[in-house]
Amino acid sequence: MTFGERFKKLRIEKGLKQQELADDFNKIYEHTFTKSSISQYENNKKTPEIKALKKFALYFDVSIDYLLGVSNCRYVNIGRLEFNWQREILYYTKCLLMNSTIDRSIKDNFFNEITKIYFDSLK
Numbered sequence: 001m002t003f004g005e006r007f008k009k010l011r012i013e014k015g016l017k018q019q020e021l022a023d024d025f026n027k028i029y030e031h032t033f034t035k036s037s038i039s040q041y042e043n044n045k046k047t048p049e050i051k052a053l054k055k056f057a058l059y060f061d062v063s064i065d066y067l068l069g070v071s072n073c074r075y076v077n078i079g080r081l082e083f084n085w086q087r088e089i090l091y092y093t094k095c096l097l098m099n100s101t102i103d104r105s106i107k108d109n110f111f112n113e114i115t116k117i118y119f120d121s122l123k
Contacts, residue, residue, distance in 0.1 A: 001069045004044035010060040010067075011038070018042075029055045 001009070011021050018038040026033055031052065040046035048056060057064045065071035093114075097107055 002044050003047060003068050004042045006067055006069055007056070008042040010062065011042070014060070025056075025059055028059065031055075 011018070014021070016024065019035040022033045022035055022038050025031060029052075033052075037046065041048060047053075053064060053067065057067050060067065062074045063071065066074045093110075096102060096110060
């Protein structure tokens with residue numbers, strides 16, 4: 001799939017029209033995309049700059065490789081990473097949770113999100 005095809009597919013999966021995507025994305029990431037620019041992306045007439053591409057990957061919750069059509073895996077291919085990813089994840093989780101300057105509600109929200117992801121993965 002091309003970037004444009006993948007981009008359009010992700011927009012449709014979110015149930016958004018082109019203008020709705022532009023409005024929502026612009027509100028979150030403070031950009032000025034228009035319906036026309038979204039259409040140009042979907043028709044492979046234009047490719048977003050790297051900065052916007054990273055934000056589109058975040059917005060759609062996919063890897064940049066997936067968005068560009070390099071990979072069919074929506075998420076970062078952890079197996080390719082050259083560090084012990086489990087140790088890294090545990091380290092940063094501990095840093096977050098043990099940090100006394102971070103509000104309890106943020107920690108609770110993090111825990112709830114991780115728990116949800118875990119149980120969703122078991123379905």
